[in-house]
Amino acid sequence: MAGPLDAMRDTRREWSINRARLIACLIGILMLMAVLVYRYYSLQIIQHDAFLTQSDRNRIRVEVIPPTRGQIVDRKGRLLATNQPTYVVGVIAERATDLPSLLEDLQQRLALTEDELEAFREGIAQRRPFETVPIKVGLNEQAVAAVAVDLHQLPGVVVEAQLTRHYPFADVLSHVLGYVGRISLEDLQALEADHYRGTLHTGKVGLEKRYESVLHGRPGYQHVETNAHGRLLRVLEKQPPQPGQDLRLHLDLDLQQIAAEALGTQRGAVVALDPLNGGVLAMVSNPSYDANLFVKGISYRAYATLRNSMDTPLLNRAVQGQYPPGSTVKPLLALGGLSRDFITTETTVRDPGWYRIPGDDRRYRDWTLRVRGGGHAERVDMRMAIAESCDTYYYDLAYRMGIDTMADVLEPFGLGRPTGVDTTAEQGGILPSTRWKREAMGEAWFPGETLSAGIGQGYMLATPMQLAQATMVLANRGTSFVPSIVHRVGDMTVGGVPREPLKMHEEDWRAVIEGMVDVVHGQRGTAASISKGITYQMAGKTGTSQVIGIAQDAIYEEEKVSERNRNHGLFIAFAPETKPRIVVVVLAENGGGSSAATPVARRVIDAWLNELSDV
Amino acid sequence: MSEYARYLDDSQRSFARPRTLAQWLHLDLVLLLPLCLIMVLGLFVLFSASDGDWSTVSRQLRNFVVGWGVLLVVAQVRIDTIQRWSPALYFFALGLLLMVLMFGVGAKGAQRWLSLGIIRFQPSEVMKVAMPLAVAYWVVRYGLPPRLGVTVVSLLIIGLPAVVIGLQPDLGTALLVAASGVSVIFMAGISWWQIMAGMLTALAALWPAWLFILRDYQKQRILTLFDPEADKLGAGWNIIQSKTAIGSGGWSGKGWLQGTQSHLDFLPESQTDFIIAVLAEEWGFRGVLCLLALYGLVVARGFWISLTAQSTYGRLLASAITLTFCVYVVVNMGMVAGLLPVVGVPLPFVSFGGTAIVTLMLGFGILTAISTEKRIISQ
Numbered sequence: 002m003a004g005p006l007d008a009m010r011d012t013r014r015e016w017s018i019n020r021a022r023l024i025a026c027l028i029g030i031l032m033l034m035a036v037l038v039y040r041y042y043s044l045q046i047i048q049h050d051a052f053l054t055q056s057d058r059n060r061i062r063v064e065v066i067p068p069t070r071g072q073i074v075d076r077k078g079r080l081l082a083t084n085q086p087t088y089v090v091g092v093i094a095e096r097a098t099d100l101p102s103l104l105e106d107l108q109q110r111l112a113l114t115e116d117e118l119e120a121f122r123e124g125i126a127q128r129r130p131f132e133t134v135p136i137k138v139g140l141n142e143q144a145v146a147a148v149a150v151d152l153h154q155l156p157g158v159v160v161e162a163q164l165t166r167h168y169p170f171a172d173v174l175s176h177v178l179g180y181v182g183r184i185s186l187e188d189l190q191a192l193e194a195d196h197y198r199g200t201l202h203t204g205k206v207g208l209e210k211r212y213e214s215v216l217h218g219r220p221g222y223q224h225v226e227t228n229a230h231g232r233l234l235r236v237l238e239k240q241p242p243q244p245g246q247d248l249r250l251h252l253d254l255d256l257q258q259i260a261a262e263a264l265g266t267q268r269g270a271v272v273a274l275d276p277l278n279g280g281v282l283a284m285v286s287n288p289s290y291d292a293n294l295f296v297k298g299i300s301y302r303a304y305a306t307l308r309n310s311m312d313t314p315l316l317n318r319a320v321q322g323q324y325p326p327g328s329t330v331k332p333l334l335a336l337g338g339l340s341r342d343f344i345t346t347e348t349t350v351r352d353p354g355w356y357r358i359p360g361d362d363r364r365y366r367d368w369t370l371r372v373r374g375g376g377h378a379e380r381v382d383m384r385m386a387i388a389e390s391c392d393t394y395y396y397d398l399a400y401r402m403g404i405d406t407m408a409d410v411l412e413p414f415g416l417g418r419p420t421g422v423d424t425t426a427e428q429g430g431i432l433p434s435t436r437w438k439r440e441a442m443g444e445a446w447f448p449g450e451t452l453s454a455g456i457g458q459g460y461m462l463a464t465p466m467q468l469a470q471a472t473m474v475l476a477n478r479g480t481s482f483v484p485s486i487v488h489r490v491g492d493m494t495v496g497g498v499p500r501e502p503l504k505m506h507e508e509d510w511r512a513v514i515e516g517m518v519d520v521v522h523g524q525r526g527t528a529a530s531i532s533k534g535i536t537y538q539m540a541g542k543t544g545t546s547q548v549i550g551i552a553q554d555a556i557y558e559e560e561k562v563s564e565r566n567r568n569h570g571l572f573i574a575f576a577p578e579t580k581p582r583i584v585v586v587v588l589a590e591n592g593g594g595s596s597a598a599t600p601v602a603r604r605v606i607d608a609w610l611n612e613l614s615d616v
Numbered sequence: 617m618s619e620y621a622r623y624l625d626d627s628q629r630s631f632a633r634p635r636t637l638a639q640w641l642h643l644d645l646v647l648l649l650p651l652c653l654i655m656v657l658g659l660f661v662l663f664s665a666s667d668g669d670w671s672t673v674s675r676q677l678r679n680f681v682v683g684w685g686v687l688l689v690v691a692q693v694r695i696d697t698i699q700r701w702s703p704a705l706y707f708f709a710l711g712l713l714l715m716v717l718m719f720g721v722g723a724k725g726a727q728r729w730l731s732l733g734i735i736r737f738q739p740s741e742v743m744k745v746a747m748p749l750a751v752a753y754w755v756v757r758y759g760l761p762p763r764l765g766v767t768v769v770s771l772l773i774i775g776l777p778a779v780v781i782g783l784q785p786d787l788g789t790a791l792l793v794a795a796s797g798v799s800v801i802f803m804a805g806i807s808w809w810q811i812m813a814g815m816l817t818a819l820a821a822l823w824p825a826w827l828f829i830l831r832d833y834q835k836q837r838i839l840t841l842f843d844p845e846a847d848k849l850g851a852g853w854n855i856i857q858s859k860t861a862i863g864s865g866g867w868s869g870k871g872w873l874q875g876t877q878s879h880l881d882f883l884p885e886s887q888t889d890f891i892i893a894v895l896a897e898e899w900g901f902r903g904v905l906c907l908l909a910l911y912g913l914v915v916a917r918g919f920w921i922s923l924t925a926q927s928t929y930g931r932l933l934a935s936a937i938t939l940t941f942c943v944y945v946v947v948n949m950g951m952v953a954g955l956l957p958v959v960g961v962p963l964p965f966v967s968f969g970g971t972a973i974v975t976l977m978l979g980f981g982i983l984t985a986i987s988t989e990k991r992i993i994s995q
Contacts, residue, residue, distance in 0.1 A: 015760040015928045018805035023919055023935060026803070030915065030939075033946045038908065040953045044863040045901040052863025056897075059860065060876045228880035229857075 060226050061237065065199035068218030069164055071245030073178060073208065075254040076282075076488065076615075082178050082209070084164035088145035089201070091133035094125055097157025106155065110147040111137045116301055120183070133159050138183075138201060139297040166202060166209075170254065171292045173261040176317040177252060177284050177486060179207015179425065180292035182299075196220060205295065207317070208248065208486060210425050215490050218245035246491035251280025255613050256605065260285045263604040267597060268590040269569075270318035272469040273605055276581045278497040279473065279482025281422065283605065284466075286318040311565075320420075320427040323462040324588060327544030328390045328527075329573045330411065330457035332475060332513050335383050337410025338398050339509040346383055346512040352376030356396035358448055365452050367392040368545070377525075387516025388523045390543060392456050399455025404446055407454060408434035413503045414471035415481075416463055422484040423496065430467050433460035458547060468573050469586040475517070476540070476575035476584050478510040479503040514540050518578050527595065528572065531603040537610055538578035541602065543595035544571030567591040572598035576606045583609045642691040642988035644921065650913040651965065651980065655680055657907060658891075658966035664873045665886045665894040665968075672887065672968060679970040683977035690981025695989055698982065699753055699929050705742075706750035706773070712739030713780045740781045740789045741975045747777065747793050748936035751800040756929045761805035770801050787834055788959030792943060799939040803922075803932050838957040854890070857882045858952045862896040869900030887968040889960060892952045907966075911945050914938075921987040930986040937979040944976075 044052065073082035090111060097103045104121075107113060113121075117137060124134040149160050166181045168174060181202040184192070188203050192213075197203065199220055204210035221242030226234045260271040260283045273283040290307055299307075307315050316322060338344040354370035357363065368390070369377055377391045386394035399407060411417070417432025431437070433454055435446040453459030463471075466484060474481045481503075485496025517540035520526040527543040546569045570592035575581040585605050589597035638645050659673055666672035716739050751770050755762045762770065774797035782790035802811070826835065840852050861877035870876065875897040878886045886894050896904050918938030925931040941964060948963040950956040962972045 011759070012928065015805075016931070018760050019803055019928070019931045019935070020923060022803045022805055023923055026799075026935065026939060027919060030942050030946075033942075034908065034912070036955070037946060037949050037953070038905070040950070040955055041862065041896065041901060041904050044859060044953060045865055045896065045904070046867060048863050049866040052860050053866065055860045056864035056877055056882075059857075059882050060880050226876075226880070229882040234880065 060228070062225055062227050064223050064225050064233075066221040066223060066239075066242045067163075067199040068220055068242040069244040070166065070181070070202075071212075071216040071218065071247045071491075073216075073248045073250065075250050075252050075257075076280075077253065078249070079254050081168065081170055081174055081250070081252075081254065083167050083169065085167040086162055087138070087165040088140040088142070088149075089135050089161045089163045090137045090140065090145065090148050091135045091159045091161060092121070092125075093133050093157050093159060094128065095157075100125075100157075103155065103157060107136060107148070107158070111140075111144070113137060114300060117298070120298070133161070135201060138163075139165050163201070166296045168292045168296075170258075172289060173257050173285065174254075175207075175289050175292035176286040176319065177207060177250075177257075177281075177424070178292060179209040179211075180205055180295040181209050182295045202296065206425050208250075208424060211423050212248055212487065212490070216245040216248065219243040248487050249489040250486055251275060251278070251282060251488045251496075252284065252486060253282055253609075253613055256283045256609055257285060259283075259608045260601070260605045261287065261289075263601040264587075264589075267592060267601075268312060268318075269588045269592065269598070270322060270465040270586075270590075271588075271601060271605060272319050272465045272586045273609065274469050274473055274484055274584040276473045276476040276481075276575060276584050279470075279484045280488060280496065281484055281486040282583060282609065284319045284486065286316070286322070288312045288314040290314045317424070317426070318465065318588065318590070320422060320424055320464055320466045322588070322590070323428050323430050323464055324569050324571070324590075325459070325461055325546035326416075326457040326463045326468055327546035327569070327571055328392075328456055329468055329542050329544035329571050330416075330461070331390065331395055332387055332517055332542050333411055333414050333416075333471060334395060334398060334402075334407065334455065335387060335513050335516070336475075336505060336509060337407065338402065339383075339512070340505055341402070341406060341410065343398060343401050344383060346508070349380040349382045350386075350391075350394045350397045352378060352381045352391060352393040354393070356393045356400075356452070358400060358452070361448075363449065365392070365396050365449075383512060384516040384519060387513065387542065388519030388526045390520075390527045395455040396452045399451050400448070402451075404451045404454055405434050405436075407451070408432050408437070413501070414474050415467055415500070416461075416471060420464075420466050420470045420484050421498075422466055423486050427466065428464050430463040431460055457544060465586045465588045468571070469584055472573040472575055472584045472586060474500075474503055475510075475514065476581035478507070478514075479505060514578060517542055517574075521574070528574075528599045530596065531599045535603070537576050537606075539574055539576040539603075539606060540578045540581075541572060541574030541599070543599060544573070545569070545594045546571060548591065564591055567593045570595040570597040570599075572602045574602045574606065576610060582614055639988065641688065642985055643688075644917070644984040644987035647914065647917040647921065647980070647984055647987060648687075650910045650917070654907070654910045654914070654965045657895075657910070658963075660872065661891055661895045661898075661966055662887060662968055664875065664898060665878055665891050667879060668873065675970075676968050679973045680965075682970065683973040686974055687977040687981040687984065690978055691984045691988065693981075693985060695927060695930050695933075695982075695986055698749060698933075698985075699756075702746070702749035702753035705746045709739060709743040709746040710777055710780070712742060713777055715739070717780060717783060738789075738971055740777075740784070740786060740793065741971045743777045743781065743793050744789070744796060744940070744975050745978050747774065747797045748800050748933055748940070751797045752804075752929055752932040752936065755801065755804040756932065760928060761807065762801065764810070767801060767806050767810060770797070774798060774801075782829070785831060785834070786960065787830075788947075788961050791959065792940065792947075792961065795943050796936055796940040799943075800932050800936045803935045803939075834957075837959070840958070854884045854958060855954050857884065858890050858893040859954050861893040862953060865897040865900045865903075867901050869896070869898045869903055872898050874898060889948065889958075889962055889967060890952050891967050892949055892963050895966070908945075911941075911964075915942055918983060921983055925986050926989070930989070934983055934986045937983050940979065941976070 070084055072080060074080055094100055121134060121136045128134050145160055148158060152158060168178060182205045183201055184197060184203045192203060196219060204213040219242060221240045223239040224237040226237055228234055256273060264271055264285055264287050268287055271283060271285040275282055354376040355364040355366045367376055376393060377385060377389045381391045381394045411432055416430060419427040419429040438444055438446050450459050454461050470481060470484055479502045481500045483498040483500060487495055518538055520541045521528045521532050521539045528541050548566050548568060570589035572587045572595050575584040583606055585602045587598035587601045592598060659676060662676055663673050751773055754770055754773060755766055758766045774794055778790045778794040781793055840855060857877060861883050875894055877883045877897050878894045883890055883893055915938055918934060922931050922934035922938060925934050944961055944964045947956055947961045951958050962969055964976055
């Protein structure tokens with residue numbers, strides 16, 4: 002409709018106004034277009050390379066494929082340490098829209114502990130960008146379902162299937178195998194960090210730690226294309242991981258179980274060696290713990306309970322427990338005496354039930370004095386001194402040898418230093434000498450201490466593993482091997498490293514071993530009680546070691562001392578006597594006496610020789 | 617009778633009998649052919665942006681069909697009819713906007729939609745069409761160049777709906793609606809000093825606007841423009857990813873369907889507002905230039921139509937529609953490339969979305985009507 006000025010409007014003027022403005026617009030638009038074109042030119046041509054790199058970095062990610070950890074099998078191929086698929090719930094912080102509320106949600110779904118949350122926060126603080134930080138590991142399918150079903154509603158949450166270490170026989174094998182645990186910062190410093198990207202666990206103790214380098218393997222890498230949500234779309238390039246090598250042990254699962262069963266609730270240790278190569282056939286330490294707890298991440302409280310327990314379940318008594326060897330050193334000392342001509346097999350010692358150092362009033366009692374009110378016999382020879390564990394005979398021998406010669410003759414049996422068995426934290430015991438006492442305690446050696454050492458008491462300490470090694474020397478009459486738990490790594494045989502052979506006269510060996518056979522088979526042998534129904538010749542030596550010092554004139558009465566102060570019972574043995582196939586050491590901590598140990602050894606040797614041995 | 621009749625007293629409507637189907641349908645082929653090409657190109661880009669989703673493409677095709685239908689109908693309407701109905705349409709749109717403010721349907725914290733049973737639409741889109749019609753109607757009524765009083769009233773006509781839309785809040789549309797109105801006054805020839813004064817006032821209004829009117833997310837968008845790296849995974853994400861997509865395209869692009877930024881979901885809104893980044897990534901700089909050339913053709917033809925329109929009203933309308941179209945292109949491409957703050961402006965005929973297409977086609981219907989009306993009489 003025309004306006005009020007319609008009649009007088011100047012259309013020509015209006016047209017020219019419009020034309021002028023159109024031209025102005027055109028110029029303006031051309032300028033804007035020029036700016037736009039330049040902008041796109043700048044982005045697409047000038048800065049193209051930078052943006053291309055940026056877009057590749059967006060989508061291509063280098064992922065680590067962690068290697069599968071080697072398995073551990075026993076000598077018959079039974080799986081002792083294996084890998085089970087479990088689920089790990091992790092968080093990519095960059096993709097979480099609201100981390101605190103997400104954590105709250107996850108806490109409800111997964112029942113996170115304070116420890117786990119703490120570990121997660123640490124992980125978040127130290128992560129690489131877009132790295133998945135695990136928050137809960139070791140979940141089974143049902144447990145992970147609480148998160149997996151709502152995964153699409155939980156941005157940033159990742160569920161990954163992972164192989165996690167599992168120890169099916171943890172009740173009897175935790176001390177042998179050790180365990181793997183979450184890699185700690187200290188671990189990372191010791192390990193090659195590159196090889197552990199994508200790996201959550203590393204060996205912490207035992208075989209798992211000792212053989213970490215071969216069990217772990219090498220990680221592989223893949224370049225993957227992911228979308229903006231971190232979802233893997235395709236693999237561009239892949240270098241497969243190199244799985245860890247399997248370990249095959251000398252250990253026999255059945256024998257291990259039998260040994261543990263024979264020990265029962267008795268605190269202590271059993272070590273069984275194959276004298277032909279030093280292989281560890283069984284190694285039990287009681288009480289034990291469940292290594293699987295450490296894989297999942299043991300709670301602080303549970304760990305404190307284990308660590309502070311008076312029964313020290315975390316202590317591997319077989320290699321870490323150091324005990325006075327007691328009379329089990331007697332065969333070794335006898336051999337030393339024979340080789341150094343302090344005695345002959347015919348030498349006898351008068352035994353009234355006690356010994357007195359010439360020129361000293363003090364009486365050193367034989368254990369028989371309390372039991373029988375006298376000695377073993379009028380005169381005691383070496384064979385009898387071993388069979389019946391005559392203290393007087395060894396007081397005399399020790400006194401005449403002196404502590405330093407004793408140390409010299411015991412040293413080749415491996416006392417006083419770690420055996421070198423392939424596990425961790427092995428202790429070396431103490432082989433006392435005047436020099437040792439001066440260095441360790443800054444004191445001079447007293448002659449009375451020599452007598453104590455003569456019956457394996459006093460300062461002398463040895464681990465069951467050391468005693469087993471020493472027994473192997475006896476069993477093999479001089480030759481021995483460094484004990485080894487692992488027989489083969491992958492296809493390669495390891496261990497079986499021979500030790501320096503101990504050269505002795507054949508008759509000396511025979512005499513000492515005859516004495517040890519008498520211990521079991523002789524009528525008055527200290528282990529005669531286990532000889533009933535025995536089908537082979539066993540050589541052994543009992544030992545009882547004092548936990549507390551008993552005053553010379555006081556009498557040790559088992560009923561009156563508290564359980565923790567009762568004597569340790571020890572037994573070393575090998576069988577068959579002629580061609581030994583097994584060496585056994587049993588320690589019964591506070592067992593009262595060797596009778597707590599001897600039946601265990603009999604049971605283990607029976608099982609090995611009659612049922613299990615593959616020879 | 618409309619204006620041209622007065623200058624051609626002896627003319628008859630039969631004098632301008634159409635010779636071709638296009639003329640008979642009042643279609644300006646020079647304008648509509650590049651439009652068609654843009655649409656075809658847009659469908660290809662959309663196919664890629666939607667990860668080869670045929671249903672998205674077919675829905676967009678349906679939008680185009682509806683758009684062409686609207687264009688065909690509008691093209692048949694005579695300009696003076698449009699002119700006559702301009703104020704009514706304006707008040708109708710304004711009423712709808714006020715209704716949105718009261719009964720609107722929300723989406724992402726903004727009330728923009730009006731739901732009429734099965735159809736949901738944005739009244740602000742109706743206003744995009746109604747605005748230039750109404751302002752042109754008003755200024756033409758009093759002759760060009762407009763006097764100050766006319767200009768002030770025009771600014772009120774522009775400002776009222778713009779504020780209402782801004783309150784929804786939909787800053788992008790408010791600016792576009794305002795721009796379409798302002799372009800009319802500009803074309804009408806208000807004096808340069810008035811323009812300068814207006815610009816200074818606008819600048820002066822920026823400070824209080826920042827303090828009192830803009831919402832936090834709107835400020836964030838503007839701040840992000842200056843420093844997208846400040847919040848890489850938050851507000852800056854879109855712009856970083858779109859620049860990366862554009863930049864990584866290079867001269868020749870990564871190839872159709874080969875864009876990693878879009879196909880791997882790094883690029884947000886890749887089917888709608890940020891679709892130019894998909895084109896730039898996959899077709900490269902040369903693809904961008906091609907699209908710009910097509911837009912340029914449309915704009916050039918739009919200006920030619922404006923220049924040769926026989927009535928002042930037609931001229932104003934044609935240039936306003938063309939300018940609005942230009943603003944769409946420049947603002948969209950500018951914001952995706954990180955030159956302008958992110959406001960919700962689609963890329964004409966390429967971005968997915970029915971409302972914008974229908975609105976634009978309505979505008980082009982008017983444009984082709986203006987064009988053919990002139991041609992009929994010039995023969």
